[in-house]
Amino acid sequence: MRARYAAFALGDERFLRDSWYHSTRPSGRLLDPDLTWTGLSVTGRTGGGLLEPDGTVEFTARYRRPDGSTGRVRERSRFVRDRGGWRYLGPA
Numbered sequence: 001m002r003a004r005y006a007a008f009a010l011g012d013e014r015f016l017r018d019s020w021y022h023s024t025r026p027s028g029r030l031l032d033p034d035l036t037w038t039g040l041s042v043t044g045r046t047g048g049g050l051l052e053p054d055g056t057v058e059f060t061a062r063y064r065r066p067d068g069s070t071g072r073v074r075e076r077s078r079f080v081r082d083r084g085g086w087r088y089l090g091p092a
Contacts, residue, residue: 004019035064
Protein backbone atom coordinates (compact mmCIF):
# COMPACT_ATOMS: atom_id res chain seq x y z
CA MET A 1 0.00 0.00 0.00
CA ARG A 2 2.76 2.43 0.86
CA ALA A 3 4.47 1.75 -2.46
CA ARG A 4 1.24 2.47 -4.36
CA TYR A 5 0.74 5.70 -2.41
CA ALA A 6 4.31 6.72 -3.26
CA ALA A 7 3.56 5.99 -6.94
CA PHE A 8 0.52 8.30 -6.79
CA ALA A 9 2.56 10.99 -5.05
CA LEU A 10 5.45 10.73 -7.54
CA GLY A 11 3.29 10.32 -10.64
CA ASP A 12 4.55 6.81 -11.45
CA GLU A 13 1.69 5.50 -13.57
CA ARG A 14 3.72 2.51 -14.77
CA PHE A 15 4.14 1.20 -11.22
CA LEU A 16 0.42 1.70 -10.55
CA ARG A 17 -0.47 -0.34 -13.64
CA ASP A 18 2.05 -3.06 -12.81
CA SER A 19 0.80 -3.34 -9.21
CA TRP A 20 -2.89 -3.52 -10.20
CA TYR A 21 -4.33 -7.01 -10.71
CA HIS A 22 -4.86 -7.54 -14.45
CA SER A 23 -8.59 -8.39 -14.31
CA THR A 24 -9.56 -5.29 -12.29
CA ARG A 25 -7.10 -2.75 -13.75
CA PRO A 26 -8.84 0.11 -15.58
CA SER A 27 -7.76 0.85 -19.13
CA GLY A 28 -7.78 4.63 -18.79
CA ARG A 29 -5.62 7.13 -17.02
CA LEU A 30 -4.81 6.34 -13.38
CA LEU A 31 -3.45 9.68 -12.20
CA ASP A 32 -5.12 13.05 -11.72
CA PRO A 33 -2.41 15.65 -12.46
CA ASP A 34 -4.31 18.28 -10.44
CA LEU A 35 -3.89 16.41 -7.14
CA THR A 36 -0.86 16.74 -4.89
CA TRP A 37 -0.79 13.86 -2.42
CA THR A 38 0.15 15.11 1.04
CA GLY A 39 0.00 12.14 3.41
CA LEU A 40 -0.94 8.55 4.10
CA SER A 41 -2.21 6.93 7.28
CA VAL A 42 -2.58 3.16 7.35
CA THR A 43 -5.27 2.41 9.93
CA GLY A 44 -5.62 -1.38 9.72
CA ARG A 45 -4.93 -4.57 7.88
CA THR A 46 -6.00 -8.19 7.70
CA GLY A 47 -4.05 -11.10 6.26
CA GLY A 48 -1.13 -10.36 4.02
CA GLY A 49 1.33 -12.46 5.98
CA LEU A 50 4.34 -14.21 4.53
CA LEU A 51 2.43 -17.36 3.55
CA GLU A 52 -1.00 -15.83 2.97
CA PRO A 53 -2.39 -15.38 -0.57
CA ASP A 54 -4.40 -12.22 0.12
CA GLY A 55 -5.08 -9.40 2.53
CA THR A 56 -6.66 -6.01 3.06
CA VAL A 57 -5.30 -2.61 4.04
CA GLU A 58 -7.37 0.24 5.47
CA PHE A 59 -5.99 3.72 4.84
CA THR A 60 -6.65 7.42 4.54
CA ALA A 61 -4.73 9.35 1.86
CA ARG A 62 -4.82 13.15 1.86
CA TYR A 63 -4.47 15.47 -1.13
CA ARG A 64 -4.49 19.14 -2.12
CA ARG A 65 -5.87 20.74 -5.28
CA PRO A 66 -4.28 23.73 -7.09
CA ASP A 67 -6.88 26.08 -5.58
CA GLY A 68 -5.72 25.10 -2.08
CA SER A 69 -8.73 22.95 -1.21
CA THR A 70 -7.99 19.62 0.43
CA GLY A 71 -9.59 16.22 0.54
CA ARG A 72 -9.03 12.63 1.47
CA VAL A 73 -9.61 9.14 0.19
CA ARG A 74 -10.56 6.47 2.69
CA GLU A 75 -10.58 2.88 1.57
CA ARG A 76 -10.26 -0.71 2.65
CA SER A 77 -8.27 -2.16 -0.25
CA ARG A 78 -8.02 -5.80 -1.27
CA PHE A 79 -4.69 -7.27 -2.38
CA VAL A 80 -3.71 -10.66 -3.78
CA ARG A 81 -0.28 -12.23 -4.14
CA ASP A 82 0.45 -12.73 -7.84
CA ARG A 83 3.64 -13.25 -9.87
CA GLY A 84 5.82 -12.90 -6.78
CA GLY A 85 4.29 -9.63 -5.55
CA TRP A 86 1.18 -8.00 -4.19
CA ARG A 87 -1.43 -6.77 -6.66
CA TYR A 88 -4.26 -4.35 -5.89
CA LEU A 89 -7.73 -5.83 -6.59
CA GLY A 90 -9.92 -2.89 -5.59
CA PRO A 91 -11.97 -1.70 -2.62
CA ALA A 92 -13.27 -4.33 -0.21
